[in-house]
Amino acid sequence: MAKRLLGKEVTAALNERIKADVAALEEKGVKPTLCIIRVGENESDISYERGATKRCETLGVACEKILLPADVSQDELLAAIDKVNKDDKVHGVLLFRPLPKHLDQSVIENALDPAKDVDCMTDGSMSGVFTGKNVGFPPCTPQACMEILDHYGIDCTGKKAVVVGRSLVVGKPAAMMLIKKNATVTICHTRTVDMPSVVREADIVIVAAGRAGVIDDTYLSAGQTVIDVGINVNAEGKLCGDVDFEKAEPVVDAITPVPGGVGSVTTSVLVGHVVEAAKRKFA
């Protein structure tokens, strides 16, 4: 049976580091503060917001909210972003996306002060992920994958890593982060021919396919570490990943469960970015 890479263990270690940083900032009279901007009433946004709010509370980070109606105008939303940009008490901003279609998402994303961009929304942060420069913050989900690898001491140097998925939110940034960790990285996607044979060759597999259980044992081989980014609801109404866990677990060396894997680490990574943004400001 594979070793289970548990999000809660990673989160516990992360949270200790964050709490220590928060305490150090408090001594300087600084309260790290996240501002969540939500447009409309999307259910998954509200669910993520609930988790982030709770995690902020636990870790001693303040959490403000700006809630706007789904038909908010571009100018009103830009004014809200301008307000948080200018607010010295706010260190990090989370804006839920995708935005309603009448808004120009690219303009709005880039209106945010890059120093407060804790969820990699601006072109500046994105270029930081690509260039490896310390600009802004990487997206939280792929960083959560890296935190899991780090926590469990899985060295990437010289390893073959395969990323399944080429999205801007997970696949591409995960690939860049793995290259920075000296892995030889292959990026697979919907147009990849004979994906099972490609994925089987990997030492480390990060799956962000966005489809429930598509990666089964025919894609996997002994000795692999599998990080499953997927969060899906299966036919029985239960949460499941992009990896078929029942079939994968007997084959591979280590695997993240869903739920209880990557998803549970992401919120702490986000709060950690807010604290880091506050630290950078007072460095």
Place this chain on the structure above:
Amino acid sequence: MAKRLLGKEVTAALNERIKADVAALEEKGVKPTLCIIRVGENESDISYERGATKRCETLGVACEKILLPADVSQDELLAAIDKVNKDDKVHGVLLFRPLPKHLDQSVIENALDPAKDVDCMTDGSMSGVFTGKNVGFPPCTPQACMEILDHYGIDCTGKKAVVVGRSLVVGKPAAMMLIKKNATVTICHTRTVDMPSVVREADIVIVAAGRAGVIDDTYLSAGQTVIDVGINVNAEGKLCGDVDFEKAEPVVDAITPVPGGVGSVTTSVLVGHVVEAAKRKFA
């Protein structure tokens, strides 16, 4: 014997398209204009400048120059960039890098108006390459590789592509461009274990290793297309690529020579970007 993928054939086709665009702009009273900013007297900068100037002339693009001493101050250089940003007659700017060490390269790179960033110097252009959004322009060398693949009708969809090198100037952007073309892309680098076995699996190989002749026939296999980005001077003082051409040619299906391959396409790609920048402005 492998088919030779000749830069001059690609350039000839590119130049025809550029000339047509220049003629169309001329009818609107617009003369596309490149401004080259050179700091100091680096020999390879001067050589590239000579090539770009000549190519501009041939294609009907104006070429201005701002030549600054190697000890130019940060403020003076920023003032020069501000001047070209505000100059409506200048459509594209090429600034040679690396800059002398007393200058803050990152600040200077990002001072340029992204719309005039024809050589992918700003974070905005870099993020465009990474995100696939149509922001700025990609770096000229990896785009020259794509132009060669396109010109010779080499379809990347579903193919295995390997990029040797993870630099920001070639390796990483080339990988992103190949993903956009639906290839399954692997990025190799100095920390890759058993690189020959990885490269042999590829259908398309782009080599930007930065070392003369390191890719020989032990890395290659039948049916491959090899694009050699390297420009080195060998022990006999002759120009050569990163691929050992003599050993590679009998093995692979198609290969770019050095000289006469990628390097000869790059200048036309640059001039093409200037013309495209002028077109975008008047679109």
